Amino acid sequence: MKRFGAILLSLVRSGFRGLQSSPVTSAVAVLTISVALVLGGGFALLVSNMGGVLERFGEELQVVAYLEDGLEPDEARALADSVRTVEGVAAVALVTKDEALRRFRETTGGGALLEGLDQNPLPASVEVRLIEARRTPEGLAVVVSALSGLPGVSELAHGQEWVEGYARFVALVRTTAVGLGIVLGIAALMIVANTIRLAVYAREDEIEIMALVGASRSFVRIPFLIEGTVQGAVGGGLALLLLYTGYLLALPQLEYGLELVLGNVTPHFFGASGALTVVAAGSGLGLLGSATALVGARSGS
Amino acid sequence: MKRFGAILLSLVRSGFRGLQSSPVTSAVAVLTISVALVLGGGFALLVSNMGGVLERFGEELQVVAYLEDGLEPDEARALADSVRTVEGVAAVALVTKDEALRRFRETTGGGALLEGLDQNPLPASVEVRLIEARRTPEGLAVVVSALSGLPGVSELAHGQEWVEGYARFVALVRTTAVGLGIVLGIAALMIVANTIRLAVYAREDEIEIMALVGASRSFVRIPFLIEGTVQGAVGGGLALLLLYTGYLLALPQLEYGLELVLGNVTPHFFGASGALTVVAAGSGLGLLGSATALVGARSGS
Amino acid sequence: MSGWERHASSGAFGDGAVRTYHVSKSYIAGTFALHDLTLEVKKGEFVFLTGSSGAGKTTLLKLLFAAERPSEGQILVLGRNIARLRESAIPALRRRIGVVFQDFKLLNRLTIEDNVAVSLEVVGTPRREARARAFRLLKQVGLQHRRYHHPLSLSGGEQQRVAIARALVNEPEILLADEPTGNLDPELTIEIMDLISSASTRGTTVIVATHDHNVLERYGKRTIHLEGGRLAEDTPATGAEP
Amino acid sequence: MSGWERHASSGAFGDGAVRTYHVSKSYIAGTFALHDLTLEVKKGEFVFLTGSSGAGKTTLLKLLFAAERPSEGQILVLGRNIARLRESAIPALRRRIGVVFQDFKLLNRLTIEDNVAVSLEVVGTPRREARARAFRLLKQVGLQHRRYHHPLSLSGGEQQRVAIARALVNEPEILLADEPTGNLDPELTIEIMDLISSASTRGTTVIVATHDHNVLERYGKRTIHLEGGRLAEDTPATGAEP
Numbered sequence A, B: 001m002k003r004f005g006a007i008l009l010s011l012v013r014s015g016f017r018g019l020q021s022s023p024v025t026s027a028v029a030v031l032t033i034s035v036a037l038v039l040g041g042g043f044a045l046l047v048s049n050m051g052g053v054l055e056r057f058g059e060e061l062q063v064v065a066y067l068e069d070g071l072e073p074d075e076a077r078a079l080a081d082s083v084r085t086v087e088g089v090a091a092v093a094l095v096t097k098d099e100a101l102r103r104f105r106e107t108t109g110g111g112a113l114l115e116g117l118d119q120n121p122l123p124a125s126v127e128v129r130l131i132e133a134r135r136t137p138e139g140l141a142v143v144v145s146a147l148s149g150l151p152g153v154s155e156l157a158h159g160q161e162w163v164e165g166y167a168r169f170v171a172l173v174r175t176t177a178v179g180l181g182i183v184l185g186i187a188a189l190m191i192v193a194n195t196i197r198l199a200v201y202a203r204e205d206e207i208e209i210m211a212l213v214g215a216s217r218s219f220v221r222i223p224f225l226i227e228g229t230v231q232g233a234v235g236g237g238l239a240l241l242l243l244y245t246g247y248l249l250a251l252p253q254l255e256y257g258l259e260l261v262l263g264n265v266t267p268h269f270f271g272a273s274g275a276l277t278v279v280a281a282g283s284g285l286g287l288l289g290s291a292t293a294l295v296g297a298r299s300g301s
Numbered sequence C, D: 001m002s003g004w005e006r007h008a009s010s011g012a013f014g015d016g017a018v019r020t021y022h023v024s025k026s027y028i029a030g031t032f033a034l035h036d037l038t039l040e041v042k043k044g045e046f047v048f049l050t051g052s053s054g055a056g057k058t059t060l061l062k063l064l065f066a067a068e069r070p071s072e073g074q075i076l077v078l079g080r081n082i083a084r085l086r087e088s089a090i091p092a093l094r095r096r097i098g099v100v101f102q103d104f105k106l107l108n109r110l111t112i113e114d115n116v117a118v119s120l121e122v123v124g125t126p127r128r129e130a131r132a133r134a135f136r137l138l139k140q141v142g143l144q145h146r147r148y149h150h151p152l153s154l155s156g157g158e159q160q161r162v163a164i165a166r167a168l169v170n171e172p173e174i175l176l177a178d179e180p181t182g183n184l185d186p187e188l189t190i191e192i193m194d195l196i197s198s199a200s201t202r203g204t205t206v207i208v209a210t211h212d213h214n215v216l217e218r219y220g221k222r223t224i225h226l227e228g229g230r231l232a233e234d235t236p237a238t239g240a241e242p
């Protein structure tokens, strides 16, 4: 037991001694890990912020149920209420004939077009927003079929095309994000593994000598793994710092642009768990990097 | 002269000998450079493809000059011709009253709305597209003021807001692209420099010994620079290969999505000069990386 | 099972610390660094290994602590058959053998005290104890005042003495020393050789490769002479203990 | 300008290849690896450097080829003042000096022929010629058959001989050899020392640090003895040429 404790202590100590006694190499590894994580983390941040934007896009999606012309306001309101209970419906807004006319005037600018008419030709309608899960062609079809069965509804406009476009856009963004994420992840892992591999190579003599004085495989290797993990964690912390600095610097610019283009989506940074994930990813990269680096190292026996 | 030639030859030879005699380290460096370039090159590719998309967006921008109601078709055509000569105008299309009515029917679906009218209330118009340089709020103002002076034009609709939104969107995309490009470039440079630095560290003994047997600074260093440049070029070639493979694999997916969302923009890969740029960037990175790596190396004197 | 192996497993080797049986080692096809070498070193014996440059002394020592495997033949060290030793069993064997390498093989990033202590730490000796014992050994080779320095700031002879201290610190059952006094002056050579021979009197089996005729004469131990990888002469001890 | 420097620039040193004037070297504050050393070695002279482990032999040699700078004092080598030599002038000086390092310092990634040839290539000797001359030197140290091998596959003594070949190949004006026969048996030692002394008869100034009393006696050259960094004895040649 005492022996085991002594060995453990000695392993941890020599892991940290490694960091200390080759500061330049360690710094280089830490820097590389942090650069890799800035790229990966920045990308994750972008995707997570884009999620909000997509979300807003999706909120634009609605089904409009035009009401029969003879319907009384009370009946229309009752209909709107019954629509609210349909599964997949998130929000319902009633647009009366007058409201429709007002909107038409607004959008066509002036509305001189309808001036000569003696009565309002525009129908009342119920605008239906869908819950997120239904914002797919299939989900939409379910809601539409439920709505079309309701009495008082004369016609449904549901922008099938728009939904398909939206669904494909979301799928495209997701696929791209996942694809790029995988590429970035592999790139980060390879870069980190390469860096640590070179650092280990520079110390191959050391590994060999340790083996020659009777150190077991794990006694030689564990300090390198500890070293890699610590470097990774430090690199993760540094990446977080860099990302946050970049975020603060970029925010004014981005907010201005995003607001104009996409409305008032507020950009957000990593929360505590996200930040922890970055550091953990760093440690993981460092550990994995040193582990893969050691596979190729000559063992001295 | 003979002496100089011998030295030059010996430098180049030992540059290549370095690559040969440390194949693992070289492979690691090449791989890292290519990973960095895949990221950077992929980003460049994305931006250049996005350029096409933005271009298409911009083409949507037009100024509509509504014509006075009494204008004869001949007069309208003459006016359209005179608009064509205005500076900043790229294309002009005449929309007659009949055409306007047809379009209205199409877009409102049925056009029951105008059924009861005895005469066509819609004005003829001239649609004006701008050259790219004028697709800014300022450029637009110049064209608009030129158009508003023309006789026969009753009103101008020029989507000032749309233009502002577009201009800001383009600016945002450009800023983001440049920002990300700089970050990626720096990241690539740092990663490559770090990798090569570690590779040089592993051979510091060699550098020291060379100095001790009387090699001049450049005699010791130039082989490393050659080695770095060659590694960079190979890494660039590999990156190009990886990018092209990725492009071919991603194309079916992207085309499908892009077409739906953005219309028929055809994605494109690097041309010959772009490809050359990637390889050159690799060589440059390798050279710069080894140059910065050598700054820190101990010289043995 | 060959006759030799039956012998080995039945303990017929008695108190042999090291036995080689028709051992050959060839690094480059067609040439032999060692050729058909059969010899025995008993427990506690002190043996010199001589032979000109390239005769195979270092190769023989490398085979004994499993840094190389024999191309042919069998080697028994402390009861274990080197030719068949599993990779994972090597560290345990090496911990029972102290080695002074011809090129020292010190860890440049550690202090010399840590260099000596590392032999103890690999077997789990607590750090305090390891350092105390390392200090004692450094004192015996006259380097206690340099204990916090790093190997690269030591002179050649000083580094060699650190290597000797490291080999002796865990009181190994076998000591293999490859040219351990090549960088030492005659006075220090005697001091160090006395240190080694005192380990021998405490029961350690010692094999010292050396070129130094003065040492050979002074200690008058059994001397194995190699020539071109073959056993050329095996001179028994003269008993001329100094 | 000190009196010494005025002497130096006026050529009053005559044919001194090496002169040191009150030279001290301190690596660690308060301790001296060399202390107030003043000596002269004439052109073509053959000098042995002795002293126990840590006496400062290697340090003195390092100062002479500008691998270290003196802490105090002036050093004149081939007419150049080491203490004031510009960094960029060092390579040119080193090309006129051959050095056998105590730890060999071979380039492990090159063949031994390339290791020897590198001394020539740094001054721009065409490769063919460099290799031909390297081959000749390797033959003189008995290693021509190993010329395409790498240093790590050579025995200690073989590596040492490669280091000697490299130091001699460009016919240096000064040869500094640090324990050049520490890994060689007595017969080879004589061969190699004969090689070195034949370079000396061709005009090379030679300084050899050694512990080997047999060598000192056999060649009977001037011997500078260091003790704790100080000049303890400077014995002139006995003229007992072998």
Ligand SMILES: Nc1ncnc2c1ncn2[C@@H]1O[C@H](COP(=O)(O)OP(=O)(O)OP(=O)(O)O)[C@@H](O)[C@H]1O
Binding pocket: C027, C028, C032, C033, C051, C052, C053, C054, C055, C056, C057, C058, C059, C060, C102, D152, D153, D154, D155, D156, D157, D158, D183
């Ligand atoms: N790894 C190797 N690859 C190829 N040849 C080798 C290798 N190691 C040793 N040799 C060769 O084997 C022979 C014996 O080498 P060894 O190191 O055992 O000699 P040695 O007796 O220790 O010599 P020295 O006194 O010079 O140290 C030499 O010719 C050497 O060149």
Ligand SMILES: Nc1ncnc2c1ncn2[C@@H]1O[C@H](COP(=O)(O)OP(=O)(O)OP(=O)(O)O)[C@@H](O)[C@H]1O
Binding pocket: C152, C153, C154, C155, C156, C157, C158, C183, D027, D028, D032, D033, D051, D052, D053, D054, D055, D056, D057, D058, D059, D060, D102
């Ligand atoms: N880089 C250094 N840093 C600190 N001390 C050093 C350094 N190099 C040498 N020394 C010390 O200076 C003293 C003289 O060393 P030097 O190498 O000159 O001895 P030497 O005469 O060559 O000994 P040896 O015969 O053992 O090679 C020694 O005590 C050594 O420890």
Ligand SMILES: [Mg+2]
Binding pocket: C057, C058, C059, C102, C178, D155, D156, D157
């Ligand atoms: Mg040997």
Ligand SMILES: [Mg+2]
Binding pocket: C155, C156, C157, D057, D058, D059, D102, D178
């Ligand atoms: Mg020395």
